[in-house]
Amino acid sequence: MENPEASLADEQAHTSPDRGLLHVWHSAGHSRQLCPDRVLLSRPVLQVSLGEHHGLLLAQGGQVYSFGELLWRDLSVPVSAPVPEVSLLGKTMVHVAAGGFHCGALSEQGSVYMWGENTAGQCGQTEKGTVTNITVPEPCPVSVVDGEVVPPVVVRVVDLACGREHSLALSAQNELWAWGSGCQLGLVTSTFPVGKPQKVEHLAGRHVIQVACGAYHSLALVRRLPPQDYNTQHAPKKKERGQSPHYSVTEREELSAVEDSHYCPLGVELTEVMKGEASSQVRGPRRRLRAGATSASSSPGSDDSKSNTKHPNLESQGQTDSVTETDGSPKVHLLSADELELQNLLEKLSDQSLDKQDTDSLSSHTSDDSCISSTPSSDLLTSSYKDDLNTKRQMHNNSGLSGSHSSSPVCLNEVRLCLEKEKRSLQGLKSSSLTNIYQKGKTATSRRSSLPGTPTHGSPRRRHPCACRPSSAGGASAGAPEEAEDGLPFLETEIWSWGRGSEGQLGHGDQLARLQPLCVKSLTGEEVIKVAAGSHHSLALTAQCQVYSWGSNMCGQLGHVNIPVTVPQQAKLSDGLRVWDLSAGQSHSLLLADGDCVQPVLLYCGQQKEPVQTERLNQSESSSKRSPSRVERYTVMPTLLPFCIEMGYVSSVCSGGQSCAVLADHNVMGFISAIHELASRERHLYCWCSSVRKILLTPLRKRDSLCPVLGEQCTHLFFSLCESFVQLSTLIGRHATALTYFLHNVQGCDVTTLPLLTHTEYFIDAYKRYFSSLGDFQVMGGFQPLHKLSLESLGFRQTLLTQLSVSDQSASGDVDLVSMLYWPLQQLHQYSRALLKLAACYDVLTVEYKSLDQGHKDCESLSSSLLRRKKEAETTFLFWKTHSGKTTECLRLPRRRVVCESSNRSLTLQNAGRFSNHWFILFNDALVHTQGTIPSQSFFSTHHVYPLTCLWVKPVTENGSGLHALKITCPEESFTLVASTPQEKNKWLRSLNQTVDQILGGGGQGSSPAMTRTASYTFTADERFKDAQYTGSWLAGRVHGRGTMKWPDGRLYKGNFKNGLEDGYGECVIPNKLLNKTDTYQGQWREGKIHGFGKYKYASGEVYEGCFCDGQRHGYGMLSSGKLARNSSSVFIGQWVHDKRTGYGVYDDITRGEKYMGMWLDDQRHGSAVIITQHGVYFEGAFRENKMSGLGLLMSDDDTVFHGEFTDDWTISGKGILTMPNGDSLDGQFSGEWSSGLKVVGTYTKPGIDEPPNKEKNGLNRLGQYAVPADQRWICVFDECWSRLGCEAAGKGERTTAWENIAVTITTARRQSPDLSRSQTKVLECLEFIPQYEDPVTAANYDNIRRYLTKACETPHHPLGWLVETLVTAYRMTYVGVGSNRRLLRQAVQEVLAYLTHFYSVIRFLFPGLPDDGSVLPDAPTSPSKSRRNSYTTGQGCVMVVSSSSLLLPLLLPRLYPPLFTLYSLQEEQEETEYWERILRLNKQPDQSLLSFLEVQEKFWPLWMSILGEKKQIVSSSKDACFVSAVETLQQISTRFTPSDKLMVIQKSFEELTLEVKPLLDGDFLWCMDDLFPLFLYVVLRARIRNLGAEISLIEDLMDPNIQHGELGLMFTTLKVSAADSQTHLHKRCKSIRLCEMLMFLQ
Secondary structure, eight states: OOOSSHHHHHHTTTSOOSSSEEEEEESSSOTTTOOOEEEOOSSOEEEEEEOSSEEEEEETTTEEEEEEEEGGGTEEEOTTSOEEOGGGTTSOEEEEEEOSSEEEEEETTSOEEEEEEOTTSTTSOEETTEESOSEEEEEEEEOOEETTSSSOEEOOEEEEEEOSSEEEEEETTSOEEEEESSGGGOOOOSSSSEEEEEEOGGGTTSOEEEEEEOSSEEEEEEEOOOHHHHHHHTOSSOOOTBOOOOOOHHHHHHHHHHHTTTBOTTSOBHHHHTTOOOOOOOOOOOOOOOTTOOOSOSOOOOOOHHHHHHOTTHHHHHHHTOOBOTTSOBOOOOOOHHHHHHHHHHHHHHTOOOOOOOOOOOGGGGOOOOOOOSSOOSSSSSOSSOOOHHHHHHHHHHOSSOOOOOOOOOOHHHHHHHHHHHHHHHHSTTOHHHHHHTTTOOOOOSSOSOOOOOOBSSSOOOOOSOOOOOOOSSOTTTTSOOBOTTSSBOOOEEEEEEEOOTTSTTOSSSSOOEEEEEEOGGGTTSOEEEEEEOSSEEEEEETTSOEEEEEOOTTSTTSSSOSSEEEEEEOOOOTTOEEEEEEEOSSEEEEEEEOSSSSOEEEEEEEOOOOHHHHHHHHHHHTTOSSOOOOSSEEEEEEEOTTHHHHOEEEEEEEETTEEEEEEEOOSTTHHHHHHHHHHHHHHHHHHHHHHIIIIIHHHHHOTTHHHHHOHHHHHHHHHHHHHHHHHHHHHHHHHHHHHHHHHTTTTSOGGGOHHHHSHHHHHHHHHHHHHHHHHHHHTTOHHHHHHHHHHHHGGGHHHHHHHOOSOOOTTOOOOHHHHHTTTHHHHHHHHHHHHHHHTTSOTTSHHHHHHHHHHHHHHHHHHHHHHHHHHHHHHHHHHHHTOSHHHHTTOOTTOOEEEEOTTSOEEETTOOTTOOEEEEEESSEEEEEESOBGGGTBOSEEEEEEGGGOEEEEOOOOSSOOEEEEEEOSSOEEEEEESSHHHHHHHHHHHHHHHHHHTTSOOSSOOOOSEEEEEEEOSSOSTTTTOEEEEEEETTEEEEEEEEEOTTSOEEEEEEETTEEEEEEEEEEEETTTTEEEEEEEEEETTEEEEEEEEEOTTSOEEEEEEETTEEEEEEEEEESOTTSTTOEEEEEEEETTEEEEEEEEEETTTTEEEEEEEETTEEEEEEEEEETTSOEEEEEEETTEEEEEEEEEOTTSOEEEEEEEETTEEEEEEEEEOTTSOEEEEEEEEETTTOOEEEEEEEOOOSSOOOOHHHHHHTOTTSSSOOGGGTTHHHHHHHHHHTTOSBTTBSOHHHHHHHHHHHHHHHHHHOTTOOHHHHHHHHHHTSOOOTTSOOOHHHHHHHHHHHHHHTTOTTSHHHHHHHHHHHHHHHHHSGGGOOGGGHHHHHHHHHHHHHHHHHHHHHHOTTSOOTTEEOSSOOSOGGGGGGGEEEETTEEEEEEOHHHHHHHHHHHHHHHHHHHHHHHHTHHHHHHHHHHHHHHTTSOHHHHHHHTTOOGGGSOOEEEETTEEEEOOTTOOSOSSHHHHHHHHGGGGOOSHHHHHHHHHHHHHHHHHHHGGGSSSOOOOOHHHHHHHHHHHHHHHTOTTHHHHHHHHHHHSOGGGTTSHHHHHHTTOOOOSSSOOHHHHHHHHHOOHHHHHHHHO
16 A cells, blocks of 8 residues: 655655565574564565575565575575566566475566476476476566467466476466476376466366465365355266365265275376386486576486385386387286286275274374376475575586486386375374374264365366456556455355375375365365465464464474374464464464554464584485474474564565565554554454354354243344344454455555445444344343353353453353443444544545545444444333333334333323323334323233324424423324423424434434325225225325225225325226136226226226226227137227216127127117128118117118118118119018018119119118218217316317326326337427417418427327327227228218317317418418428419318328228229229330320330430330339329328329420420320329229328319329419319329220
8 A cells, every 4th residue: 555645655765665674584593583684675565475595575666576595597695685687677567476496476467477497397488398498597478378268368367376396376267277297286187397387177167266385285265166056066976087076074975985996095097097107217316407407307306215225126117017109108008916906905995994093193204295197297206395505506516417307207116105104004093194084073984084186077167258357557466365246355265285295284184195176174164264385284374363284293383283284273372362364484384463462473383493513414414305304493382473573563474495574564654553453453353253153152043942941032033133143243254354465465555445445335234234133132131041041051161151251240250141242333433443543644635534534434423323222222121121011012022112101191192081091102113002001010901003104293383271282193093192391292292203204214313204205004994995004105194195005805006196095097906706806907096086097907808998987987998898719709999978888989799790880878779870790781870779770771792772761680670772783673661681581562673774863762872871970979089188188178178277287197107107218208308398389370380380299199198199099099990800891981081081170179279379270371481392282372472271181181191091091992992903904904015005005296205214324225115114203203102191192292203204204305395285194194004003093082082172273283183284374274174184084094
């Protein structure tokens, strides 16, 4: 972290810094004689890493320095004056790592640089598996490339660790990469050395947090998999290569029975071991390395002299045991006798029993570092220790270049010896393996408890498209442990180890090596946060500040007396010491811990300095030993180093070889001490929390007598308390770990990134949840029986409970559990105090100060709030204790707290009886009124609970009566309370207001709560809402606003309320018990009843969508009965009155295939109507009481017509005339049904050939004479539209009110319709603005009205849009399906014209400035072409005519066009057939032939045609080459909907025709009918327009009458007016010739 003062930060670059102070000393000396060396640099040191005899420093700015014996450069650099790595200058490094004799550095971009010894490929500088350089003198980049992705990408590395002959790198994807030699790599490989980084496949899919390297073993801190993933991944099934070894004990036992025949205890398949060994030479002792020397060997080392003398034929035996092909691959061969013997030995060993006594043994201390590989490995059976410095220099002086080195082969004899030794150690009485495996008293098993590691492919394999991610600026946290998604470190971790295990440094309970990573099961669940690896021992630090150690303990470096330790054991520490950092060297361990003061202390355990005369001898001997030997002087218990106090505030420790180093900071402005104090207290608190969980809470939860003693309710509260305590404890532990990591990198971290500032809400939620649970348990009186139960549970260990208590105890020594569990509350004050100290180090205007000050305020506020809650819980507990009794127990709830009560008669009910007693108790959630109360005895006869969420308090103004009253309003009751004094009144008023405000989520500062609120309430007395539960908005004690009401019988209403009743839009569900289904309604309500427009789905399957009034169907509506698959399917759309069909409506009987269009009365057909059947029978006439009655007209599909009297449906009785299709008629008396036969008494008449048509008879058969007039249909639809505008009837209402209703409707729809699209939302936003409707309409603002209407009709939320949508629905229901009958064409056209009339009256009401239909606007447009549709030219200029058709047809007709045009097509169907046959016949002729046939003058014949811009001559055989533009334009008439658009197409066709003719004629010309008619007829023929007759009929029927005599009207009659002063006789001639006459000509 940067220095708070900028001036100090500037000085650090030139003077000795106050941060990052490095102290280094030799570990092998007595603590009192040690004198650490101070490393003097001009800039702070961020990190230090120590090797065997050298070290690396990372300084601020990313510079790397080296010191010590730099053998690869033949340099010896004193510690006090390190030298910079020149080749790394200009690169920003963020991490350094020192191995045994090589170095590594990590750049800001995640690149790796290595240098130093490379005999085993540990520097990654190899070529095709062969070491190219024994030494790498300067840092060289090492590429970590992920080849599994396509294309391969460079991996970004975030952490680096180095051993003696291997290196490990942790990627940004939390995957592990390794290179070098030896089984400590954990790779699935057959070739050593591994020169290029390879992924450790066994850990693929796991989240690696940290790595550490020992001399020949490796450790990884890995995040634990979730339980579900763990169970899935590690299912107890047959293990194959590539499957995870992480099993439970039971699963391992089951697996070993199956797998012992396939896997040896060392983790290698027997067949792989027996394949053969490659010949190689035995390596000699390590020589002095010289830069640039090369070798083909894999690794340097030394052999054990005993091993060489004992097995002189070791090399030859290894060479003869395998036969190798010329390419180097081993052959498959039969097993020899030795091999069979070894296999049997391995099988027997795997079945040995491990149930032995727990004793110590030294037998394993002389064992070899054994590691079996499937192929020749580098130095698998060589010395564990390297040569000392003197030996290296001597060898350098005796030889120049180093010779060829090779690794010793793994032969059968050595494997046999290793296994025999392991077997003896397992069978002996002093087996170290047994000592450690069963030291905890576990039940013995007959199977080996640790399976060998194998590569895993069963674990989830993460494949990334890109393995490199951009790094953050600075990158100072390159080696920091991984954090969880919420930014805090993981505590659910586990340790994986692999490599050599002769000293038990792997921690698996044996001394066997592991080729693959294997989980250290004994540390699972111990919350390990850091691992460290010495040469032959391992350390683990937990979040509880405990240290676990295992491995070699020859020098006491493990911190206890057990020798050796093959499973982790806890180091022995003095009471009060909490370790938070550790490091491991060759034969010592260095710990950093919290002591009695804020400043941390250093603890040391391991080798002490020996006499000077024996030092050199021991050093020379140590190089030839393969296992560490016991030293004469060492410390077993970690001892305090007294000189640490003089160093300052130590932030991290480091060890390597026989050296130690620490980084310290001076306390500038109290900043460092504040950080250390905060972290120390947090670690102390987490240790206390862990002890409480272990000693108190966990044993109590497991006791069977817990529920009988506490009771069911208190038991649930206790479990809730334990759960919240665990959550708070976990958060504290993660926070303490985060602070520890922060201290390790305090120079590179920003103070604003402290978890207290970035995760404040986490701490607030955890503390609130815990203290809420604690208060609930206290209120219910659970601590008294819990205390007794805890004493019984602890038994003779009751002193442990006293040790946990941090409060002052009484003389008797009793422990107050309440005070003890409230102790974490004090930590909030420590948070606030620490943040305040840190803020004092910054200027008040800086971001750091503001962030720290805000965190300080948050902690203080939380602390005050929790202290208040604690006091409330204590007061409530005393209240219940004082007023204990059966009657009061019903009011005792865990979350309920007492605020005040009126036992002293300070408050009473107004107008109460003289002898009545009233007791009011104000809780934090309710006001309780008890009657018949004797407060001293806590007895009352009745009580009533008023929830505070639905309680309103109002002081009653004193009017001279002397009453100090408060009015209480509740949903179902209101009453007045009278206080004894004004002070009591104010007290209760303030308490009530504060409590209500708090429960509503306010600050509870005493202000009056809002009258409007959201709350839940269950009604008990209200008649309509009895037993119903309501959740929603309230206003002064009444349901008001949006909410949900649920009844016990299943009824449900969700919507708006007003003054206690349903009002507005709402959704209701009503159960139907008979049908066992529900009715549902969605729509409008008013005063508690269904009123307005809505949709009702009945349980019977019927669906009504329409208008309601006072709960009944009234007005326009559509009822769908049944479905198409049922026998009674029908649809009615029309008018309803008081829940009955009355008025005009259309009834489509889908089952019978009939459609009724007429009048209704009381659900019966009554009045004029039209019926169409699916067989084409048409009837119109009168109905009475649901039957045909009176005169009617019936017409069959073959044009047979009957006009007469009807008495029943399709039953004729009386006079009538039957007219045949050929004109014959029958006049007389008819009787019978139409479909079964008629009896006739009358006269048959056959008209003559020359007889003129009988007009009277034709009048009798005229269609539509008995139908309902078009202007009387769908009046209910327009009435509903007027109602939505706020008018009682058509045009009767306030225009301002209408526009306000529109604005309210649009706004409400936009807010309550979340599923609106973006375009719909924009339309509604535009329609919310009320236009200038009162201004006179002129040509200038007429288009504004058109645009507004267009947008209004696009959305059904607008009343006009709803009107259009409803009219379209009604029209389609009428004329689609059975109603698609050609005889309904006239009625359909008249209905459209009636729509326009009624619709225009609504528009004129909204825009009163609009003129009458067909009137002229007061001013003309400046450009006639802009309004040509609505204007025509006169002798006085251009005028604009406004009509309903021009304004509204573009809005209506496109939606009505499909059914309407279908009727036109059916009407013209016969003529269309003949017309189309002639069109096809004439279009077979070439162009010139057709022009000649039509008598088109040759001067109009085109001579050239253009094809893709190229002119080609038209010949006699050319077809479809003349007047192409005009033909294509005319074809667009079928794509237009309105008559005005179709007329514009005709006009454009004339224009295109004129443009094509002009080049053929000289000068100007005027069209005449003789020239234009045949030419235009050619265009019509070539256009091949289907249903042209229907198009012309539609234009004629719906064309605006105002343009019939204008320019478009003339064009419609195929003539173009050539001049403004047209002659009258030409005008009359054009008027008589219509385009339909062209059609007649074609036909």
